[in-house]
Amino acid sequence: MIQVNGIQKAYQQTTVLKEIEFSVCKGEFFGIIGPNGSGKSTLLKMISGVIPYDVGEIVIQDKPLRKYARKELAQILAVLEQEGLPPVGFRVREVMEMGRFPFQNWLGEEAEDATALIDEIIEMLGLSALEDRTLDQLSGGEKQRVALGKALVQKPKLLLLDEPTTYLDIGYQIQLMDIVKGWQKTTGVTVVAVLHDLNLASLYCDRILMLHKGKQVQVGGPREIMTSSLIEDVYGTRPIVMEHPVHQLPQIFLKSEMGK
Numbered sequence: 001m002i003q004v005n006g007i008q009k010a011y012q013q014t015t016v017l018k019e020i021e022f023s024v025c026k027g028e029f030f031g032i033i034g035p036n037g038s039g040k041s042t043l044l045k046m047i048s049g050v051i052p053y054d055v056g057e058i059v060i061q062d063k064p065l066r067k068y069a070r071k072e073l074a075q076i077l078a079v080l081e082q083e084g085l086p087p088v089g090f091r092v093r094e095v096m097e098m099g100r101f102p103f104q105n106w107l108g109e110e111a112e113d114a115t116a117l118i119d120e121i122i123e124m125l126g127l128s129a130l131e132d133r134t135l136d137q138l139s140g141g142e143k144q145r146v147a148l149g150k151a152l153v154q155k156p157k158l159l160l161l162d163e164p165t166t167y168l169d170i171g172y173q174i175q176l177m178d179i180v181k182g183w184q185k186t187t188g189v190t191v192v193a194v195l196h197d198l199n200l201a202s203l204y205c206d207r208i209l210m211l212h213k214g215k216q217v218q219v220g221g222p223r224e225i226m227t228s229s230l231i232e233d234v235y236g237t238r239p240i241v242m243e244h245p246v247h248q249l250p251q252i253f254l255k256s257e258m259g260k
């Protein structure tokens, strides 16, 4: 689905990503982790075509990214990002409808009626009671669900998530990740997610790319990536890693230097 071949990126004179090389299979849930400033968002923005890369190539569905027209890319790829919502005056349903722009002609008409799809997604995200509210009348967590809805109504083949659980309490974190996973199972969408929470990354991702200071440290399954030595090398703190009692996947426990 995606091949990232030898990507390099500099802002002004400072290189922020170098020699990034990996591929993501169709239908995979692929995570990108790493400390603050390691280049995660920059990499995701390059995959979504928002910012250019300096060296290398990104290929999506066997076609180099730079050969895609904007609208053509928007028909296969959707992004959930913090700043992805329109200005505040819009209502929840209107925002969902905006997700259909890539499929409309210049008159705002679409070959397929998307009303049923929008209804289904509003219902699935628990937004039915809020659909006539404007964005400024929503909490941070509710806005995040609207942003996810706007991405899902595009019915993307590739869904890019930039820190999707920011602002969400633990209940909504799991709910949002489960919704994405469930949606993936029914539609076969490929998901690439930048995640700060290593435990969520371990639970949901098939494979994970770990970045450190703009370099690719390793790509592998949760058991290969979630080791205390690798995490200590990259994050500078040595956690305890234990197997989740239900999911049999590695989970980390942080250790305080101060004790209690």
Ligand SMILES: Nc1ncnc2c1ncn2[C@@H]1O[C@H](COP(=O)(O)OP(=O)(O)OP(=O)(O)O)[C@@H](O)[C@H]1O
Binding pocket: 011, 012, 016, 034, 035, 036, 037, 038, 039, 040, 041, 042, 043
């Ligand atoms: N527009 C920009 N101009 C200059 N430098 C930038 C720009 N955007 C990001 N950077 C720098 O590039 C590096 C990588 O930033 P990026 O936002 O990709 O990291 P990140 O891993 O997503 O960080 P975080 O976890 O803190 O969100 C950082 O050093 C950042 O300061």
